[in-house]
Amino acid sequence: MLRSVQHTLCKVFCWRSIIKKMSLFIFLLTVKHPLILDILCLFLQVTCNSFTISDGEMQDVGVGLYPSMSLLNHSCDPNCVIVFEGKCLHLRTVKEIPKGEELTISYIDVMMPTRQRQNQLKRQYCFTCDCHRCLTGDKDKDMLAGDEQASKSMEMALASLKELQSQNKVLAMCKALLTSSQLPDRNIHQLKVLDSAMDACIKLGLWEEALLFGLRTLQPYSLYYSDYHPVKAIQMMKVGKLQHYHGIFHDAMVTLKQAFNVMKITHGENHTIMKDLTELLEDCTSAISASR
Numbered sequence: 001m002l003r004s005v006q007h008t009l010c011k012v013f014c015w016r017s018i019i020k021k022m023s024l025f026i027f028l029l030t031v032k033h034p035l036i037l038d039i040l041c042l043f044l045q046v047t048c049n050s051f052t053i054s055d056g057e058m059q060d061v062g063v064g065l066y067p068s069m070s071l072l073n074h075s076c077d078p079n080c081v082i083v084f085e086g087k088c089l090h091l092r093t094v095k096e097i098p099k100g101e102e103l104t105i106s107y108i109d110v111m112m113p114t115r116q117r118q119n120q121l122k123r124q125y126c127f128t129c130d131c132h133r134c135l136t137g138d139k140d141k142d143m144l145a146g147d148e149q150a151s152k153s154m155e156m157a158l159a160s161l162k163e164l165q166s167q168n169k170v171l172a173m174c175k176a177l178l179t180s181s182q183l184p185d186r187n188i189h190q191l192k193v194l195d196s197a198m199d200a201c202i203k204l205g206l207w208e209e210a211l212l213f214g215l216r217t218l219q220p221y222s223l224y225y226s227d228y229h230p231v232k233a234i235q236m237m238k239v240g241k242l243q244h245y246h247g248i249f250h251d252a253m254v255t256l257k258q259a260f261n262v263m264k265i266t267h268g269e270n271h272t273i274m275k276d277l278t279e280l281l282e283d284c285t286s287a288i289s290a291s292r
């Protein structure tokens with residue numbers, strides 16, 4: 001029985017769609033067995049207390065239950081982050097925390113304007129955030145910079161981009177969108193298109209183009225993600241790797257060092273990803289001294 005419950009829960013997470021969750025809900029409610037009610041409770045607890053497990057590169061790889069972690073409240077400007085090493089969860093502080101101050105993490109991606117963040121928190125975790133970023137609408141103007149209509153159409157185009165199957169099609173659409181766009185790169189919808197373009201190029205082995213798209217994302221990433229944010233560091237590392245691959249060792253060194261300084265805090269010196277980063281940096285150093 002438990003196994004089948006677990007199986008159902010796993011499937012629920014994979015769908016990640018409220019509508020499908022709702023239909024499961026309605027189905028469970030129609031079967032008024034006491035056990036079903038227990039399952040329903042369990043289900044509600046799990047959806048609110050689970051963590052999406054990401055690998056070192058912040059790609060989602062699953063969902064896990066870490067009961068002690070569920071004690072942490074959310075902030076859109078948290079003082080802690082969670083990074084994974086295999087199945088191991090690390091909670092790390094990313095700010096000076098005065099004695100007695102509450103530890104917080106962000107339950108959601110913070111690269112969203114206030115209203116969207118609040119909607120997601122309400123929908124998924126059933127509370128309204130009142131952190132300083134939410135109260136001041138911090139960075140909302142930058143996130144939606146540019147013509148309002150153009151920004152909305154870019155957001156809609158982004159949704160249809162996700163439907164595309166082949167990377168060639170994704171790249172073609174991204175290029176068409178970016179060519180016709182009048183939006184600044186700090187507009188988050190434009191930024192996500194740049195990201196998709198970079199990822200499509202990487203998958204297609206178009207390293208040079210990937211680098212050009214990647215470079216455009218770095219400044220906006222720094223604007224939206226706090227000083228010590230793992231997502232920012234991973235993005236820098238991606239771009240640094242592309243520069244390294246291109247033999248632009250000086251630039252690679254600068255970018256990878258920036259990533260290193262962030263990851264020292266967000267991932268910790270002993271995280272496996274730091275070994276990769278150290279090797280890349282050493283490679284740059286020896287390439288630069290060899291060319292002298």
Ligand SMILES: *[C@@H]1O[C@H](CO)[C@@H](O)[C@H](O)[C@H]1NC(C)=O
Binds near residue numbers: 071102103
């Ligand atoms: C989380 O927030 C609630 C409501 O503000 C508070 O009662 C609780 O103590 C907080 N939890 C922690 C671990 O600080």
Ligand SMILES: *[C@@H]1O[C@H](CO)[C@@H](O)[C@H](O)[C@H]1NC(C)=O
Binds near residue numbers: 269
């Ligand atoms: C890293 O690992 C070394 C050796 O295992 C250990 O001595 C050191 O305390 C660790 N550093 C951190 C920051 O965890």
Ligand SMILES: [Zn+2]
Binds near residue numbers: 077130132134
């Ligand atoms: Zn908030």
